[in-house]
Amino acid sequence: MKHLVLISALLLMSVASFGRKHVNETATVVADTIYFAADQTSVSNANQAAYYRLLLTQGTGVNKENVFTDYYMNGTLKAEGGYSFVDLSNGKVTTYYVNGKEKLNGKYVNGKREGYFTLQLRDGGVAVVAYDNGKSKFDYFMVTYPNGKQEKRPISEISSLLQ
Numbered sequence: 001m002k003h004l005v006l007i008s009a010l011l012l013m014s015v016a017s018f019g020r021k022h023v024n025e026t027a028t029v030v031a032d033t034i035y036f037a038a039d040q041t042s043v044s045n046a047n048q049a050a051y052y053r054l055l056l057t058q059g060t061g062v063n064k065e066n067v068f069t070d071y072y073m074n075g076t077l078k079a080e081g082g083y084s085f086v087d088l089s090n091g092k093v094t095t096y097y098v099n100g101k102e103k104l105n106g107k108y109v110n111g112k113r114e115g116y117f118t119l120q121l122r123d124g125g126v127a128v129v130a131y132d133n134g135k136s137k138f139d140y141f142m143v144t145y146p147n148g149k150q151e152k153r154p155i156s157e158i159s160s161l162l163q
Helices: 003-020 154-159
Strands: 032-037 051-058 065-072 076-084 092-098 101-108 112-120 126-132 140-144 150-155
Touching: 003 140, 051 140, 150 154
Parallel strands: none
Antiparallel strands: 032 051, 051 065, 065 076, 076 092, 092 101, 101 112, 112 126, 126 140, 140 150
């Protein structure tokens, strides 16, 4: 019974992650394409870039919001989310691996991570980190592996998983 509940929860998370979409197809581009190197520094043209960003608006009136989409140079979605002109990272943000699968999902408030962030691991596992005002709430994060095993890992290891 325990395994059935765990498998159901993992399947539900997988289905939910496929349905996640922050930017709709009717969003309007509001600025020129911005190119970035792999280290996230701005570069002047596509030949030097590892990815590019489009700044868009979607909705109207009080529902109008600023959103961004980042793409790898091959056109695969890299990241998407909301922003304000004061701070690019404000709102829910989802990043993707080069193959198009979801990588990281969470919310930024005033440029700082807030709440639970989920990281889809390359081996099929899921890591979860709790943040408060940009800092991990705990000195560990939790990983659930495809076989259902759960493990506490030191927060110092999370940066290596984000690469």
